[in-house]
Amino acid sequence: MRVGPLGRHGGNSRFAAMHTAVTCIIVLAVLSFSDAFSPSLVRRVSLEDYISSKPGEYEELPVVIAGVVSPEETEALVDELIEVLGAQEVDLQRKIRRDGSPETEIYSMPLSETIDFIMDSSHDDAFFAFCEGLLPCSIPGSEILSRKLEAVRDAPFPGVPSWFDFFPRHLRPSDAVILAGAGASSTLHRDPFEWTGTSLCLEGTKIWRFVLPPADEQGGVEIVDRFLSSYRLESIAWEDEERGDPSDSTTIISAGWQSDLSLYDFVDEDFRTAFEWFEMEELDSDVFEVNLERAAVDGSSLKPSMETLDALNGIRGTKGGASEPNFVTAIQRPGDLLIIPAHCWHQTYGPVPSIAIASQRFDSSIARRVIDHILSVSKTDTRNLPQLLKMHHFEDGDGEEVVRVVESVSDLYLVHITTTQAPAMGDEVEIGVY
Template sequence: MGKKSVKSRSVPARLKNQTTEASSAPTAFVSHSKVLFTILSALFALLAIYFYSSETRREDDSLTRLLENRSLDTIDRRSDLSLEEYTSLYDGKWPVLITDAMNDWPALSKWDWSYFLNRYGDHLVAMKAVHGKLTDSQMLSVPLNVFSKHVHESSPTTWTYINDELFIPFRPELSLDIRRPIYMEEDYFKLLPKELQPWDTMLLWGTSHSRSSLHIDPYNWTGTNAVLKGRKRWKLFPPGQDHLLYVIRGQHCGFPLDCFKYNSEVDAFDPDLERYPLFTQAKYIEFEQLPGELLLIPTGWFHQAYNPEECLAISSQVYNSQNVKIVTEEILKVGEVKQAKLPQDFSSYKPRDQVAALVKVIPKSIIKKGKDVTDKIAKQFHRTST
């Protein structure tokens, strides 16, 4: 049988219109979505600008308040400064150089190259080495006598700098040569489990041209620096200028009780102003620290040290009633210690009691981590010092 012929039928106009509309619907949807996405993107950009501008305004306002009746022309150099006056004028507020706080330190007269090399020449030290820019630095572990052989071989682009937070604490005889001034006696870090307490005397021995990064100290504590030999130049930046300092976000300090680290991308003593143009607007105090002077740097102040000549110093830190709120916030900010576990009326506690309450909610796993780190360091020290 032959196949039946099939007659073609025309599509009614009504159905043809429906077909056309259906086929064009996805195109219209995509077009509308693009418009909506563009509008939302613009809105989010405006919101970002608003919040950034608001944050910048808040920082500018806080800086303005801080600078009222203060001068950035020079650092306050004080002697015979009472604890009451220090607490009232400086602690947690403004940096100060104290010229007579180290007068009774045996280290001032005892510590020199012959003293260290005769006793510790073959002991390892943690050293930062730079060849090029500050950002090209690398950390090395070398015998002290190797560092000493090259201590006079430096240039603006090639230098070395001992940054060792363990050298002094693991040698008690050196700790006896240092005194703790009255301005540092109240220290809540001593309330933390021993395994979580920061090492409190970092050895800093740098060649000429060596320097630190521009940074805020871990936990945003009050920092101290005591110069024993040589000179240091400093640039200290009052709080409220983060938007001008190109702060690197998301870094951690790496302590067992973790915290965020606040370092700037800028080398304040050799700034790349093409890359960091806003840095020119930053305000700071610049000054020189001499042997026998103790510098106290309040919480919130970015700072950078530069050694124009070979320099021996030690640094430390303080967690006290004047910075307890800020340091505690930094401990909680990472989230390892849960703020929700603190008492509801925690903010009404006295400063020392706040720290005691904080210690009670530190997870045992963090304390164990601190113990493991301490044990590992102790074993390494035993191997390298015998």
């Protein structure tokens, strides 16, 4: 429901209070489908280790690359983002839980004014803003900021171009700016793309939970889609300055999958508030890290519904039974770059306010499935494809020519791509990555 102006909460520049000297950490844990969670550490890698890894080593699993951006750099990026984009009108979503039933309201306001509400967010009265189409845009400074963020996103792939660079400008997905308050959660969803998603956390902490698909021979991601009772939703497409709004003839290739189930149905009353987390971190960062890890993986603190657990048990059964984990939790801190492969269902939760940048890329390693995706959704006749598009493997240098040929055979100029799916906190809004 879109409503009128929302009264300002007191204070300005309140994200400045969130800047504390913290060490970026990532703890990953596996959910055991019993009364308690059984944590299992998963490799957290440095930028250097990721770059030197074997080809395909991290292709199918989420991975967090630590230390990509220093605390000083993240602070500077946040300041620049607010300075450049702060006056832009965005939608602030508010989810209010009344008697267990959530209601969603939407308010329009300058991006800078959303920060006051984000800082006052809670589980039962949660705020977030999901902003597409601003990075880049025609606003002075936006292009420069966008290039800085692209450099961070591409740092794990030195010398490997993102093939999106060869798409026509109006078809390249823009980055999304996500401001999420404490208690804000995305829907349980998987992204519409066959390419690789990334999330750069600039402020605060984000909890991510992933439902990993069985192997293809066991049914692949379609098994997860079925157990989670998924359905398709098209992305919200912003108004393009060159082309205007997408018309009825436009093919949206970014329709993704959403479930009405939730991995965060119940939050224990003992789960700390954002202020309590901040206070603990300032007093003793080691104690903060231990307690944050425990809270993130504790089934009694952040608990899925029984219906959700039944669905996940069904998925687990296709993967070999009780010993096979399929619910993976990550804690993302400032400076962490999270790499999200295609087909990974996920949902986020905010223990504290956060700012993040969602984006995506693809290169030769996943070009085959991206090409198949575009040809399929654009309903291209594949019986007489050029030989180049029949190849199973590509080299990094093939990108420009492959994109040119795909465009020539698929009417790509009619295909509108958006960066992610818009996040939802209620029935009124679609889904998203944050």
